Amino acid sequence: MAQTFYVNPVSGNNTNPGSQQAPFKTITQALKVATVDTKIQLANGNYNAASGEVFPLTVPSGVTVVGNETNKGNGILIEGSGSYLSRTFAAQNVTFVLLDKAEVRGVTVTNLASRGSGVWIESTAPTVANSTFTNCKREGVFTTGEANPVILGNVFSENAANGIAIAKNSKGQIIDNTCLKTGFGIAISDTASPTLRDNKIYENRSGIVISGSARPVLRNNVCENNTDDGITVIGTALPDIGSTNNLGGNTLRNNGKFNLQNASSNKLVSVGNKIDTSKVTGNVEFADSSVPTPSSPTTPIPSSPTAPIPSSPTTPIPSSPTAPIPSSPTAPIPSSPTAPIPSSPTAPIPSSPTAPIPSSPTAPTPTPTIELTDITNHWAGGFIRELVKLAIVNGFPDRTFKPDATMTRAQYAALLVKAFNPSPNRPVIKFKDVPADFWASKVIQQAYQGLFLSGFPDNTFAPNKNIQRVQVIVSLVNGLGLSADSATVTKTFDDQAKIPEYAKDEVVKAIDKGIIVNHPNVKQLNPTRDATRAEVAVMVYQALVDADRVAAINSPYIVA
Incomplete structure (x- = not known):
């Protein structure tokens, strides 16, 4: 039976019935009594440990937590973190855990904990819509396992590592989101195969990074004005960026290093995209429908809650594989090596607290992953x-x-x-x-x-x-x-x-x-x-x- 509970962190009380006239004080209390088809309506205010919240907030199946979708959660800040034991990634610091058919809409989420994630989605099919994720210490949304979410109309701003991370065998629809001023706008890894449509990704370190054996579908996305690359493809990943029967419609322009970097072992075929080809590297075939596009003004930045821009966004940086290097002086060196070396005991290196987080390689040359035979039962x-x-x-x-x-x-x-x-x-x-x-x-x-x-x-x-x-x-x-x-x-x-x-x-x-x-x-x-x-x-x-x-x-x- 459909029902609505109301929550107000200022005037509410958890002994109340949760009505509009007598709201609960915490989301935590509303989730305890929620059943399928329950809507939890949030008033403006800050929801955190000080107000009584207990994190992570696990939203049960069929339950919707909603604030104000029209302004993407401005004024409704949910800030906090709790330990969640993931089946695929062990212990994590998480604000929300979404179960199957759960929904989070119209809120602002911040996770200031070390390596904190705003929303964790693992082998479920929830919806995250019209919300703002800002200043999370890793990413706004992380999907893993067999996840199949709908992530729609959100703003991911100033998160430390990624706006959205899509791992393992995740699928899902990633539609009409804005990712800006973070490490990677969207990171797709392992065997994930989501569909990305109508997303705007700009002013990040890199726009979309696709690694492992991922097979995402990209349609009508805009990747521009990112510091490094618009789209980076490595490993054995093979994104679908258009075909003769289904044009890509993606726009890649004005990115610092490359608009499109293919460092994978596959050939990419671009059909119907607008790409400034002067900044393309790797094995890429452009079909007739692909047309270069000139530079254009930066996409306007949507309003979002204020949060300091990370001075050095950090995130898993895909790079080329490094085969163990034999000591023989004739051993070949990788074409784009990228790594550091320790000092000797007689010549310690002076500390360098201002050393920047290194940037990603410009032209890695990866090879397909192989299964190593002598590490199966090894401690490392x-x-x-x-x-x-x-x-x-x-x-x-x-x-x-x-x-x-x-x-x-x-x-x-x-x-x-x-x-x-x-x-x-x-x-x-x-x-x-x-x-x-x-x-x-x-x-x-x-x-x-x-x-x-x-x-x-x-x-x-x-x-x-x-x-x-x-x-x-x-x-x-x-x-x-x-x-x-x-x-x-x-x-x-x-x-x-x-x-x-x-x-x-x-x-x-x-x-x-x-x-x-x-x-x-x-x-x-x-x-x-x-x-x-x-x-x-x-x-x-x-x-x-x-x-x-x-x-x-x-x-x-x-x-x-």
Whole structure:
């Protein structure tokens, strides 16, 4: 039976019946008594923990939470976060969880928690409409599993990582949304196949990023004035951007690096789109119906609740896969390496708190993901698999990863350049043991200029020397300009005395950020032991977690 409950955070009381004359005080109370076909009408005001809300707010099947759809929720701010255990991504910080056929309409949602998501949709088919998502610390809406939502007419503004993230085998209709001033406007990964129609995506880092083996359908979207790319395609992804019987109608223009970057292993066929082809890279075929379009004024920015623009939006940045690099000087270097390198114990890197979050590579050259045969039951297997999906690491030709092997400083340079693509922050240096034709000379130089690595006092780099665990820690902290909330070591290791003096501050910062991994004994740091490939992979992954670029993975070996 259809019914309506009313909520007012100022004049309401949870002992009231929830009528218009005697409203509830909290959404939490209304959800407790709601049944199928219940509408929960929100008055203007702030809904947060201080007003009595308990997060996450789980909207049951067939229940609608509605504020004011005409102004996209202006004046109705729902701000908060609670822990949600996802079946596909483990523990998450979430404001709303939407069950099947639930609806959220006409509200403003903010999640200020670390890696916070506004709405979490997992294997359900809800509706999110005419709302505003702003200043969430990861993304506005995240869909995963077998999700099949309708996301319609929303504004996603100034979120730290993505406006909308669509993962796993999600489908759904993403229609008439505006995504601006965030990391990626819309990020589509894994085997997701949503339909994106009539969306306006501008002034982000990149507009739409499609990775994994995703197969989205794009129609009548506008991607313009993004700092990097309008649309980026990597991995084995293959978006439908038009056919002779169903024109694409997408407009891509005025983007900083590329309007369309195809770094996937597939050829894209563009039919009926308006694309400034002077900024197109990769294997793209333009059919006759595709016409270049000149630059046009920026799409006007819709009004939304004020929120500070993240100074350095962070998000999973798709990049080309990095096959494990052999130490042989004849080993080929990836065509677009992007990563950083750690410094030696005798030449620690000065901290660089102002170092910017690195930008994405301009022309990655990925290869299809393969299933690695030696990480199935390995303690670091989950982390390695995720890095493979992101095309940051890859296996050897025999389909192994060799997780317990060591890694050279040159190999580490190539890996981190892939992961972070650091911008130059100091002049070029010429190491006397890194000739110009050395396979890793470019990545070593980029890692050095990006403050991730330094050489030795004798002007050598020792590219074929193994990287130590403490050097990995120092390089990540300094290269990313990380700081700590505490000034002293909060964790005492059994081998605390073995931490080199130059690295003590960096270890504190790395503990604070959850970057250090100790296997098999979490109390044993082993700072000067050569790092294994698995340990390097996990610590790099944890740095990406701290940067809000990937989801956290639970592990008993992470020092926290």
